[in-house]
Amino acid sequence: MxxxxxxxxxxxxxxxxxxxxxxxxxxxxxxxxxxxxxxxxxxxxxxxxxxxxxxxxxxxxxxxxxxxxxxxxxxxxxxxxxxxxxxxxxxxxxxxxxxxxxxxxxxxxxxxxxxxxxxxxxxxxxxxxxxxxxxxxxxxxxxxxxxxxxxxxxxxxxxxxxxxxDVFTGMAGSGPAYIYNLMEHLEEVGVEGGLDREIARDIAAQTIMGAGKMMLLQDDTPTELRQKVTSPNGTTAAGLDALDEHGGGQAMAEAVKGAAKRSREMSRDLERPVVT
Ligand SMILES: NC(=O)C1=CN([C@@H]2O[C@H](COP(=O)(O)OP(=O)(O)OC[C@H]3O[C@@H](n4cnc5c(N)ncnc54)[C@H](OP(=O)(O)O)[C@@H]3O)[C@@H](O)[C@H]2O)C=CC1
Ligand SMILES: O=C(O)[C@@H]1CCC=N1
CATH class of the missing domain: 3.40.50.720 (NAD(P)-binding Rossmann-like Domain)
Structure with a gap:
């Protein structure tokens, strides 16, 4: 170019x-x-x-x-x-x-x-x-x-x-910040559970990257991928129950909606007649 x-x-x-x-x-x-x-x-x-x-x-x-x-x-x-x-x-x-x-x-x-x-x-x-x-x-x-x-x-x-x-901005423009926030929580709980901070941070990043790559490189839907991790009455089922109880996935959707709403507001705040 x-x-x-x-x-x-x-x-x-x-x-x-x-x-x-x-x-x-x-x-x-x-x-x-x-x-x-x-x-x-x-x-x-x-x-x-x-x-x-x-x-x-x-x-x-x-x-x-x-x-x-x-x-x-x-x-x-x-x-x-x-x-x-x-x-x-x-x-x-x-x-x-x-x-x-x-x-x-x-x-x-x-x-x-x-x-x-x-x-x-x-x-x-x-x-x-x-x-x-x-x-x-x-x-x-x-x-x-x-x-x-x-x-x-x-x-x-x-x-x-x-x-x-607006919704794209909420998902992808602001999106990395939600994932970093999630990583902060994962790291912290890993440290609380006895892992070294550096290792806990790496585990959080590698887990998120691995899941993202699975989505991009395989034909499975997120629902199918989630089901493949979840054994009946196993650890994941218990984890997902706790996540649901605390509004996990829905909270992420609300984050996107909040950012998209702010994007619309920012447009509106600036909209005023041009003086020529
Ligand atoms: N950060 C992000 O993740 C994303 C940001 N955006 C958008 O990118 C834009 C920038 O964000 P971000 O980089 O975080 O902001 P920063 O505050 O880091 O940078 C703003 C820059 O704008 C410069 N600037 C201010 N006034 C002028 C001017 N009159 N002429 C030229 N340059 C000027 C500042 O210069 P100086 O330091 O000299 O004042 C500074 O370099 C925003 O509009 C944001 O909506 C979009 C997607 C993602
Ligand atoms: O927070 C912001 O307004 C900018 C736009 C998307 C990411 N950062």
Whole structure:
């Protein structure tokens, strides 16, 4: 790919994506620019770590850039779109990873601009993200294919309807945090049961990874896989009873619903008429 891609925002999500994109060879480090608001040390850190070009936002070479990846917090979107508006050309593509920011929100502020809403997760760092893409009204197929190829560099991709983005954000964007929370509990109970903390942590991660890989590599449904672990009147049945009693699986579904609701709220909070 011959494009130059500029990340506006250099936080944890930008770093995870840059890591995956560079390590996968999807782009050469020289094709990646990273920029932020004020934190110069952070830019230098990313430059040293990944070999990418760290450039202050006042000095961005707009003529050279094909794709802007918006990776700042949602509250900063208006400022950034306003800042970009005088430099953007029709061929420029905006890829936003911001939770709760719709393509129509961006199109209202940048009429006819090519935009794609994307939701990755921090597993991008090791190229294991689940990433959804929803193109805006004016995005060409060529640019959608480009963005999808870029996102394949950080893991698996799904092109979805934008109306599905809230639940996707709840499942996959925020999802790793629920699993880390689960791992914290597994580790703790392992330690309480006498295991060394390091070993307990490893067991938690290996068990979750093994179950995930079984789902991905076998044809069985989760129900079939669960049944294969569960002997009548055995340890798993006792464990599942306790899990049900404490609302286990349902709690995870509620976590997704809570995050999806927040994603919708964030869109609503920002929706207001554009003053022209
Ligand atoms: N973290 C995650 O797991 C995921 C996050 N996202 C989305 O990614 C976005 C970033 O999240 P995250 O990386 O966690 O946030 P961070 O707080 O880690 O990073 C935010 C970055 O935005 C920069 N920034 C602020 N204002 C501007 C500006 N005007 N121009 C350019 N850069 C600016 C900050 O720079 P400075 O430090 O100089 O102020 C900082 O580098 C969010 O919108 C979030 O919804 C999506 C999926 C997953
Ligand atoms: O917590 C957040 O809002 C962001 C979006 C998905 C993951 N982190």
């Amino acid at each position: 011959s494009h130059t891609v500029a990340f506006l925002g250099a936080g944890s999500m930008a770093e995870a994506m840059i890591s995956g994109i560079v390590k996968s060879g999807t782009l050469e480090p020289s094709q990646v620019i990273v920029s932020n608001k004020t934190n110069h040390n952070r830019l230098q850190e990313l430059k040293v770590k990944y070999g990418v070009r760290a450039i202050n936002r006042e000095a961005l070479p707009y003529n050279e850039i094909d794709v802007f990846v918006l990776a700042m917090k949602p509250k900063d979107i208006d400022y950034v779109l306003d800042d970009l508006s005088s430099y953007l050309q029709p061929h420029h593509l905006l890829v936003s990873v911001l939770a709760g920011i719709s393509t129509s929100y961006m199109e209202e502020r940048l009429p006819q601009q090519q935009v794609i809403r994307v939701m990755p997760n921090t597993s991008s760092m090791i190229r294991e993200s689940s990433t959804a893409l929803s193109p805006g009204t004016f995005t060409t197929d060529t640019n959608l294919h480009f963005a999808e190829a870029l996102m394949k560099g950080i893991g698996k991709t799904y092109v979805i309807e934008e109306a599905q983005m």
